[in-house]
Amino acid sequence: MYDTSANRSYYAIFHAARAVLALDGLDFKKHSGVISNFQMRYIKTGIFDKQLSNIIKSAFSLRTESDYEDFYVIAKADVETQVKEADIFYHAISEYIHEKNKKEIRTTTLGAYNS
Numbered sequence: 001m002y003d004t005s006a007n008r009s010y011y012a013i014f015h016a017a018r019a020v021l022a023l024d025g026l027d028f029k030k031h032s033g034v035i036s037n038f039q040m041r042y043i044k045t046g047i048f049d050k051q052l053s054n055i056i057k058s059a060f061s062l063r064t065e066s067d068y069e070d071f072y073v074i075a076k077a078d079v080e081t082q083v084k085e086a087d088i089f090y091h092a093i094s095e096y097i098h099e100k101n102k103k104e105i106r107t108t109t110l111g112a113y114n115s
Contacts, residue, residue, distance in 0.1 A: 002079040003066045009079070009086040010063035013056050016093040023100060035060060052092055055085040 014031060017038040021027065024041070028034045035056055043053040059082055065072045 002074040002076060005079045006059075006062050006066045006074055006082060009083045010059040012086045013059050013089045016090050017056060020093055020096065023097065031060060048092060048096070052089055055089050058082070059086065 014034060017034050018027070020042060021034065021037060026037065026041075028037055038056065039053050042048045043050055062074065062078060062082055066074050
């Protein structure tokens with residue numbers, strides 16, 4: 001009954017992680033590649049809090065079970081938690097992208113004035 005919510009909230013997280021990787025010119029088609037590279041490049045380096053690693057791993061697990069296990073039943077509470085965590089993940093990524101873009105604009109603008 002809650003499969004679609006688990007799936008869509010996972011993909012919100014997945015594509016947010018892909019967006020950050022894309023800022024650095026990286027793209028991984030496999031979910032495992034996105035997750036492992038996001039963790040290696042942004043969690044282990046301290047750019048993002050470890051909570052985001054837990055969120056993406058948990059969401060991937062729940063989505064995989066709900067999509068591929070024939071008789072897996074998702075609890076409403078699990079989906080509610082995942083949707084809240086997707087919001088946390090999205091806002092952390094969105095803030096990072098916004099700040100990174102502001103820095104790039106300042107650098108580009110300063111470079112233009114110094115030329």
